Amino acid sequence: MIGVEMQKVLVADDDAVNRDVLGELMKPEYTVLLAKNGAQTLERAARHQPDLILLDVLMPDMDGYEVLRRLRADPATEHIAVIFISGLDRPEDEATGLKMGAADYITKPFNQTVVMARVALHLQVVRQRRMLERLANVDGLTELANRRRFDEVYEMEYQRARRSGRPLSLAMLDIDAFKQYNDRYGHPAGDRALRSVARAAAKAMRRPGDLAARYGGEEIVLLLPETDAVDAGEVVAQLRASVAALGIAHEASHVAPVLTVSAGGATLDPGKPESPAALFEAADAALYRAKQAGRNRTSWCATR
Ligand SMILES: [Mg+2]
Numbered sequence: 001m002i003g004v005e006m007q008k009v010l011v012a013d014d015d016a017v018n019r020d021v022l023g024e025l026m027k028p029e030y031t032v033l034l035a036k037n038g039a040q041t042l043e044r045a046a047r048h049q050p051d052l053i054l055l056d057v058l059m060p061d062m063d064g065y066e067v068l069r070r071l072r073a074d075p076a077t078e079h080i081a082v083i084f085i086s087g088l089d090r091p092e093d094e095a096t097g098l099k100m101g102a103a104d105y106i107t108k109p110f111n112q113t114v115v116m117a118r119v120a121l122h123l124q125v126v127r128q129r130r131m132l133e134r135l136a137n138v139d140g141l142t143e144l145a146n147r148r149r150f151d152e153v154y155e156m157e158y159q160r161a162r163r164s165g166r167p168l169s170l171a172m173l174d175i176d177a178f179k180q181y182n183d184r185y186g187h188p189a190g191d192r193a194l195r196s197v198a199r200a201a202a203k204a205m206r207r208p209g210d211l212a213a214r215y216g217g218e219e220i221v222l223l224l225p226e227t228d229a230v231d232a233g234e235v236v237a238q239l240r241a242s243v244a245a246l247g248i249a250h251e252a253s254h255v256a257p258v259l260t261v262s263a264g265g266a267t268l269d270p271g272k273p274e275s276p277a278a279l280f281e282a283a284d285a286a287l288y289r290a291k292q293a294g295r296n297r298t299s300w301c302a303t304r
Contacts, residue, residue, distance in 0.1 A: 038062025
């Protein structure tokens with residue numbers, strides 16, 4: 001899916017002719033954005049998140065070096081690759097640009113084929129970096145976020161909830177009698193079942209901030225920002241129902257004739273002193289209670 005989407009290139013030049021020439025050159029291959037000055041470049045970079053910026057060095061309001069410095073100083077734009085396009089052709093100008101962190105430095109007048117080749121090269125680097133980031137954050141079997149990614153996002157969302165005073169809910173899910181499932185149907189079937197449950201979990205995430213992650217083994221954790229216990233309980237109830245509705249036969253289960261999940265959850269009360277670890281333990285303890293009570297049910301930590 002990611003590979004099909006066109007990469008975005010922002011062309012920033014105060015000269016309308018240069019801007020159009022570069023824009024037209026890029027159009028057949030990339031989604032092109034244009035900016036005519038430094039301020040516009042910063043604004044469009046932050047808003048549209050281009051993969052690459054072709055940045056003119058000489059612009060009246062703010063030169064390209066200053067634009068690059070500001071891009072790097074803002075967490076929203078610090079990662080964006082920049083190629084300088086410059087009328088300054090002294091080696092020291094080029095050295096300055098590269099030292100500041102530009103990916104490349106092309107002097108005017110430029111050769112169109114060379115510009116295209118360099119742009120393609122740097123965009124390939126961007127694509128590869130994205131893929132590596134993705135691999136580092138995604139669980140290979142289920143394609144959910146992995147535990148490393150979850151830990152990172154959880155810490156961030158926890159602090160955000162603390163600051164904003166909004167609730168944050170956490171739910172742990174465990175496939176019931178999964179060991180018996182593997183024993184009865186074999187590990188490849190177990191992997192397929194786990195993938196099906198993971199897909200249901202991913203589908204159950206409604207908002208951009210919601211995250212379903214594989215926490216380990218057959219455990220899935222849901223992170224639901226700005227969601228109180230009632231709404232989170234609903235998300236979990238629907239997910240449990242959709243897993244049961246998959247109708248994955250489980251003859252070795254003492255709980256139900258089909259594959260089911262147990263869930264435990266906890267909701268952060270931003271007014272109470274706590275810690276990310278304490279909230280996590282509360283959700284885990286709730287899951288334990290759901291299992292103790294006979295599995296195929298949800299238990300929510302009531303004391304938050
Ligand atoms: Mg210029």
